[in-house]
Amino acid sequence: MGLDPSLTSFGWALHDTEAKKSKRLVDKGLFKTTPKQVFVDRYIYMRQSLIDLIDQRSPDRVGIEYPVFNDLWSEGMYGLFLYCSEALRLSKIDTVLFSPMQLKAHARISLGRPMKPRKWV
Numbered sequence: 435m436g437l438d439p440s441l442t443s444f445g446w447a448l449h450d451t452e453a454k455k456s457k458r459l460v461d462k463g464l465f466k467t468t469p470k471q472v473f474v475d476r477y478i479y480m481r482q483s484l485i486d487l488i489d490q491r492s493p494d495r496v497g498i499e500y501p502v503f504n505d506l507w508s509e510g511m512y513g514l515f516l517y518c519s520e521a522l523r524l525s526k527i528d529t530v531l532f533s534p535m536q537l538k539a540h541a542r543i544s545l546g547r548p549m550k551p552r553k554w555v
């Protein structure tokens with residue numbers, strides 16, 4: 435199962451690694467909250483939704499984006515990452531942490547696309 439955390443639209447996708455290309459995506463969905471909700475209620479909802487999803491779907495393992503850093507870092511996303519980490523720990527599920535840049539690089543390689551040139555300053 436892959437997770438794409440967000441406070442407004444938290445995405446998830448269930449993936450079958452043994453299926454052929456077009457059949458690999460088993461299911462997908464979103465957990466949604468709005469900025470009008472009390473912030474801690476949003477985190478609690480996301481955490482419980484993730485626990486419920488894992489209980490219902492029983493994935494072998496989960497991949498989740500590690501909190502972004504440098505200019506993309508935010509307290510809100512780090513807080514969500516902590517609540518998700520708690521849900522994953524409570525669910526006793528094997529978890530793979532990855533950075534968005536690692537995922538993009540892997541996707542480029544697997545799709546046969548060249549790496550973007552780096553700008554050095």
